[in-house]
Amino acid sequence: MQPEEVKHLLQARIDGCEFHIQGEGCNFQVTAIGDVFEGMSPVKRQQLIYSALSEEIASGALHAITIKARTPAQWASASPDSDRA
Secondary structure, three states: OOHHHHHHHHHHHOOOEEEEEEEEOOEEEEEEEEHHHOOOOHHHHHHHHHHHOHHHHHHOOOOEEEEEEEOHHHHHHOOHHHOOO
16 A cells, blocks of 8 residues: 555545555554544544554555554644654
């Protein structure tokens, strides 16, 4: 898969989020920014992303996914030098 394919899948399955995807093949880094994450624990945020890609993970099209899921306020306050952890 290509990063743009992963981005389109996520945009179609999770409303109101901005996605930044890096990687290639079956290994990707997903950064998701959206109000949908407000009040969610880090685990629940990751589960939301994983569930949106469950078909691709089950088929093997996606294998390794690293996820950063932030609210817009968290994203804006993150230091650019910290890779916006």
